[in-house]
Amino acid sequence: MTLTFKLNERLYLRDPQHTELGRKIILKSIDLIDSLGFEHFTFRKLADEIDSTEASIYRYFENKHRLLHYLTAWYWSWLEFRIDLFTGNIREPKSKLRECLRIVSEEKKVDPTFEFINEEALHRIVISEMEKTYLTKWVEDDNKAALFIGFESLCQKIANMILQVRPGYAFARSLASTLLLTTNQQLFFSAHLPSLTDLSDSPQRHPSLDVFLEQMVFGALNAH
Amino acid sequence: MTLTFKLNERLYLRDPQHTELGRKIILKSIDLIDSLGFEHFTFRKLADEIDSTEASIYRYFENKHRLLHYLTAWYWSWLEFRIDLFTGNIREPKSKLRECLRIVSEEKKVDPTFEFINEEALHRIVISEMEKTYLTKWVEDDNKAALFIGFESLCQKIANMILQVRPGYAFARSLASTLLLTTNQQLFFSAHLPSLTDLSDSPQRHPSLDVFLEQMVFGALNAH
DNA sequence: TCGTATATGATAGCATTACTATCATAAATT
DNA sequence: AATTTATGATAGTAATGCTATCATATACGA
Numbered sequence: 001m002t003l004t005f006k007l008n009e010r011l012y013l014r015d016p017q018h019t020e021l022g023r024k025i026i027l028k029s030i031d032l033i034d035s036l037g038f039e040h041f042t043f044r045k046l047a048d049e050i051d052s053t054e055a056s057i058y059r060y061f062e063n064k065h066r067l068l069h070y071l072t073a074w075y076w077s078w079l080e081f082r083i084d085l086f087t088g089n090i091r092e093p094k095s096k097l098r099e100c101l102r103i104v105s106e107e108k109k110v111d112p113t114f115e116f117i118n119e120e121a122l123h124r125i126v127i128s129e130m131e132k133t134y135l136t137k138w139v140e141d142d143n144k145a146a147l148f149i150g151f152e153s154l155c156q157k158i159a160n161m162i163l164q165v166r167p168g169y170a171f172a173r174s175l176a177s178t179l180l181l182t183t184n185q186q187l188f189f190s191a192h193l194p195s196l197t198d199l200s201d202s203p204q205r206h207p208s209l210d211v212f213l214e215q216m217v218f219g220a221l222n223a224h
Numbered sequence: 225m226t227l228t229f230k231l232n233e234r235l236y237l238r239d240p241q242h243t244e245l246g247r248k249i250i251l252k253s254i255d256l257i258d259s260l261g262f263e264h265f266t267f268r269k270l271a272d273e274i275d276s277t278e279a280s281i282y283r284y285f286e287n288k289h290r291l292l293h294y295l296t297a298w299y300w301s302w303l304e305f306r307i308d309l310f311t312g313n314i315r316e317p318k319s320k321l322r323e324c325l326r327i328v329s330e331e332k333k334v335d336p337t338f339e340f341i342n343e344e345a346l347h348r349i350v351i352s353e354m355e356k357t358y359l360t361k362w363v364e365d366d367n368k369a370a371l372f373i374g375f376e377s378l379c380q381k382i383a384n385m386i387l388q389v390r391p392g393y394a395f396a397r398s399l400a401s402t403l404l405l406t407t408n409q410q411l412f413f414s415a416h417l418p419s420l421t422d423l424s425d426s427p428q429r430h431p432s433l434d435v436f437l438e439q440m441v442f443g444a445l446n447a448h
Numbered sequence: 449t450c451g452t453a454t455a456t457g458a459t460a461g462c463a464t465t466a467c468t469a470t471c472a473t474a475a476a477t478t
Numbered sequence: 479a480a481t482t483t484a485t486g487a488t489a490g491t492a493a494t495g496c497t498a499t500c501a502t503a504t505a506c507g508a
Contacts (some may be wrong), residue, residue, distance in 0.1 A: 014455090021456075037361040042494065051459055053228040054496085063495075131355050137261040139416045152419050170422060171436045174410055177420040178440070181409060182402050185287045189401065193365045195376050198394060216402070219443030238484090245485075266465065277486055278467085287466075454505075465494070477482070478493100 003113055005077040009171045010145045011070045014060045022060055024050045024115045029067055034121040035167065038068060038129045068125075069133050069147050075126045076150035078119065079104070080157060093164035094218075100161055105183050138165040139221070155180065166221040175220055179213060186212070226339050228304065229301040234369045235294045238284045246272045247340045253291055260346040261352045263294060292349075293357050293371050299350045300374035301345065302335070303328070304381060317388035318442075324385055325441060328432045329407050335370055351408045390445040399444055403437060410436070 004017050005169060016022030028050050033041045043057045060065040083103050090096040108123040134148065142148065158179065159172035169175075185210060191195035199209055228241050239398045240246030252274050257265045267288060285291040301386035307327050314320040358372065365371065383399035386393060393399075410433060413421040423433055 006474085038361065043496090045493080053459090055458085055498090056456055058496075059455080110243060128359055131359065134417060135352055135412075136263065136356065143417055146435065152417075155420055167409045170431045171439070172422065173414075173420060174436055175414065175440070178402075178406050178409070182406065185402070185405060186398055188359075189398075193358060193367055193372065193376075196379055196397060197351035198396065198398045207394045212398055215395070215447040216399070216444040219445070219447035220440040221438040221443070222447065243484085267467090268465080279469090279487085280485055283484080339502090386478075449508100451508085452506085454503100456501105456503080458501080459499085461498080461508085463494100464496100465492100467491085467493105469490080471489105472487080473485085475482105475484080478491085 005074060005081070007070065007073050007077065008146050008149055011066060011073055011147060012061055013058075013122060016060050016070075017116075021050075021052060021056065021078050024052070025057055025067075026071075027116050027118075030071065030118050030121050030125065032128065033068070033071075033125050038064070038125075038132060065133070065136070068129060069142070071107055071122060072126055072130045072133055074117065075119075075122050075130075075151035078114070078117075080150070080154045083157065085156075087161075095163065097158075097161045097165050097217070098214065101179070101213050102210060104180065105213055107205075118223070127188050130183075130184065151180070162217070162221065165218075169221060171220070175217060179217060181207065182216075183213065227337055229305070231294065231301065232370050232373055235290060235297055235371060236285055237282075240284050240294070241340075245274075245276060245280060248276070249281055249284055249291075250295075251340045254295065254342050254345050254349065256334070257292070257295075257349050257353065262288070262349075262356060264338075267412075289357070289360070292353060293366070295346060296350055296357055297356045297374035298341065298370070299343075299346050300337070300378050303339075304378045307378075307381065317385065321385045321389050322438065323402070324382060324435060324445060328404065329437055329443050330427075349414050354378050354408065355405075360376075375404070375431070386445065387442070391440075393445060395444070399434075399441060403441060407433065407437065416441075 009015075014022065018024050029041070029046055032046055032049060036045070041064060043054045047054045047057055061070065083100050085101055086098045088095050090099055095097065108119050111117075111119050134142070136142070155173060155176045158176035162169060162172040162175055186197050186199055190199040190201045190205070194201070198207060199205055199212070233239075238246065240250050249270065253265070253270055256270055258275060265288060267278045270297070271278045271281055284295065307324050310327055311320050311323045314323055332343050335341075335343050346365070358366070360366075379397060379400045382403065383396035386396040386399055410421050410423055412426045414423040418425070422431060423429055423436070
């Protein structure tokens, strides 16, 4: 059995999960963006890789920005899915939030539940490129089209967990968004700009991102 | 008297602060990037605005990315300058860090100490575009050329303040970089993606960014 | 089974971008 | 007075981000 996520229809022109070509676009675009970087990634290059044409890819996605939106939305849906999976049966609010932090910060491995997606490469893309989905002149339009709903939904879920731990805390959404973005930023820094972080890029990632996040989140809640 | 910052020479080909044309490039590029966004900003458009030519601008900056580097480096130098100015005579570590947080999060107004720079517009640029200086395939090379030294230096300064408050804290640099980036992110969200933050975009910015940061930073230090 | 809709491929074209190069001229320096 | 230096004027080029048109293959429904 293969699961798929129902993503906002406005992310694409034709649903890539439904066709062979669509799945090839997703599969190969992850590889290409991961290796070239989003700036140097073009539909022309992607078309060559999958032995198709630029025009065909444009029938699936309005442009490469929408494709990036699609990929990041998929990532956040996947992360939310994992959080639900592992925290669903935890009742105690603090333990639940703690487990959530663990999942957010854990190293991402390929998940066989979902074919066509290399989650490890996709995480690298989200780390390096995600902010480019909203740091544009069209943010507000894109937001009206609900393109950020994957990220917003996850943020809201974490904000609710935070409020379970500390009802009345005034910055639940801010803390949730900070938490998600900080995670990826610190991982980026540890890989590329080590002087901006205390985390190392080694497999053990010591001192641990997990501990940093936990102290920050629970610290903020206790300071309140 | 007009102050100028000595920025890393590799940020430019010819120092724009030394010539009339150079100063026009800086002055007008801030306006243009602020209004068009970095993606739609081009040297051609800038040349038209200042009645010069593309070729002339290329004699000052290798490309528009380097110009963005220059502007953000200027901004971080300016912020560090202000922090030094206002915290220089505070001895008590906690008060010092608290004042630092206030300066980082305060609304940025035009500073008459520096001609040619509209700090208010520049802050909007830093908020929306700064991450594009390092989210590229050339991060590591740019880092070797010390292009990030303005940000790194400020980070290190704040990390040291943090360590004065809590010696032995393991995440001083991570907390410092998180603090600076979170500030701008939350301001961006309050202006464009309000569901991701608790801050409002109103002039009073209530509840206050300042309080959020303080609880987060001191909370993290107390949790340790 | 025939007719038609749909998906893809093939090819072309076009405005804009991000440069690079060359030459002329004006201003500053020696 | 000679010459270096800064700027402007102009041209050109490969790549990018599309859009358009037409042919063909396949699927689907009557």
